[in-house]
Structure formats: C-alpha cells, structure tokens
Amino acid sequence: MTNKVFKWTCEYTDTFAGEANYSWVRRGTFFTQENATQRQIVTAAKKELGLTGVRCKTFDNGDYFELRPIGSCTVAFVNFYEQV
Numbered sequence: 001m002t003n004k005v006f007k008w009t010c011e012y013t014d015t016f017a018g019e020a021n022y023s024w025v026r027r028g029t030f031f032t033q034e035n036a037t038q039r040q041i042v043t044a045a046k047k048e049l050g051l052t053g054v055r056c057k058t059f060d061n062g063d064y065f066e067l068r069p070i071g072s073c074t075v076a077f078v079n080f081y082e083q084v
Contacts, residue, residue: 006034008044010048012026014075030044
C-alpha cells in the first residue's frame with residue numbers, strides 16, 4: 001500500500017476592511033500525506049509562511065482553509081493544488 005502525496009499552495013497577505021488587500025503577498029507550497037489532518041495541514045502551511053508560533057483563527061471554507069492571525073490585519077489562504 002502506498003500513501004498518496006498531496007501538494008498545497010498557500011498565500012499570506014494584508015487586509016483592508018477585513019478583506020484580502022494584496023498590497024504585499026508571501027506565497028509558498030508544501031506537501032502532505034493523503035491522511036493528513038486539518039491540524040497537520042495548517043501547521044505545515046504556517047511553517048511555510050513563517051507563522052510558526054502565531055495564534056490564528058482557522059476557518060474551513062470547504063475547498064480551502066483561511067487563517068486569520070490574532071491581533072494582526074493579515075490573512076492566509078491554504079488551497080489544495082494536486083495529487084502528486
């Protein structure tokens with residue numbers, strides 16, 4: 001039995017009036033195993049974006065995750081990209 005590997009993309013940007021503003025953006029990609037939990041995916045995304053140790057509110061919007069760092073006017077989006 002082989003484990004499938006999934007590729008994810010993530011982007012981190014500022015907000016204006018609560019909406020993503022994109023006056024600056026930091027993007028990245030990372031990989032997880034097929035059976036990765038939401039927590040493992042979010043942890044990998046935060047590591048990729050340099051947010052390790054930053055508390056965030058996490059929202060599962062069905063086809064992507066949204067991370068809102070507490071006390072910061074920023075937002076991160078984590079999207080499934082493809083099966084590798």
